[in-house]
Amino acid sequence: MNFHNVEFIKSAAASAGILQDELPQIVFAGKSNVGKSSVINKVLNRKNFARVGGTPGKTVHINFFLIDKTAYFVDLPGYGYAKVAKTEKTRWRGLMESYFSSAEHIALGILIVDSRHKPTQDDVTMCNWFKQTLCPLVIVANKIDKLKKSEESGNLALIRETLELGDEVKVIPFSAEKGTNRDVLLSEIENAVKNWYN
Numbered sequence: 751m752n753f754h755n756v757e758f759i760k761s762a763a764a765s766a767g768i769l770q771d772e773l774p775q776i777v778f779a780g781k782s783n784v785g786k787s788s789v790i791n792k793v794l795n796r797k798n799f800a801r802v803g804g805t806p807g808k809t810v811h812i813n814f815f816l817i818d819k820t821a822y823f824v825d826l827p828g829y830g831y832a833k834v835a836k837t838e839k840t841r842w843r844g845l846m847e848s849y850f851s852s853a854e855h856i857a858l859g860i861l862i863v864d865s866r867h868k869p870t871q872d873d874v875t876m877c878n879w880f881k882q883t884l885c886p887l888v889i890v891a892n893k894i895d896k897l898k899k900s901e902e903s904g905n906l907a908l909i910r911e912t913l914e915l916g917d918e919v920k921v922i923p924f925s926a927e928k929g930t931n932r933d934v935l936l937s938e939i940e941n942a943v944k945n946w947y948n
């Protein structure tokens with residue numbers, strides 16, 4: 751994959767719109783404002799492909815992007831925004847249930863958390879959705895540029911502990927702003943797609 755050919759395919763607001771075909775899916779999840787759009791744009795080397803910095807939590811839908819005709823990037827709706835109406839939270843849960851009810855298409859789950867803070871209860875819930883599928887999983891600890899060097903290892907350990915990660919799950923210190931460890935995340939994605947096809 752060289753990420754040269756990136757196509758927005760569709761946005762699904764209900765279970766009927768969820769795209770599932772023979773191609774592997776790389777799934778991005780994270781709370782509102784964690785930098786999920788920025789991480790996706792950084793991976794794709796695009797400035798504004800995934801929408802950055804809109805009103806958080808307004809749009810409960812799943813976006814599907816086709817990458818090099820080989821795999822989908824799946825952008826799950828952000829969660830955890832306090833001001834979201836209860837009906838939207840219920841819709842979020844319903845959409846997640848639909849998406850994860852048929853999870854054999856997931857080649858890799860990418861859970862993005864804020865490296866500055868202990869993961870939230872919603873992050874733990876999201877992590878458990880991934881764990882239930884038994885798909886490969888990596889954690890992206892974003893906004894690492896906002897941490898002091900001396901804080902890094904403690905914060906990464908807290909993330910690992912709070913999410914109760916097995917040793918096989920990598921926690922990647924990442925900065926969508928600076929591009930820190932973009933190459934590490936790229937190779938995780940490429941390996942996952944390769945393994946899927948093998």
Ligand code: GDP
Binds near residue numbers: 780781806895
């Ligand atoms: P989303 O709601 O999760 O899609 O988050 P966005 O990608 O819209 O980013 C939310 C805000 O965080 C924006 O102001 C971004 O510029 C900022 N941001 C995203 N990633 C980073 C990062 O790695 N470092 C810093 N310092 N800011 C970031």
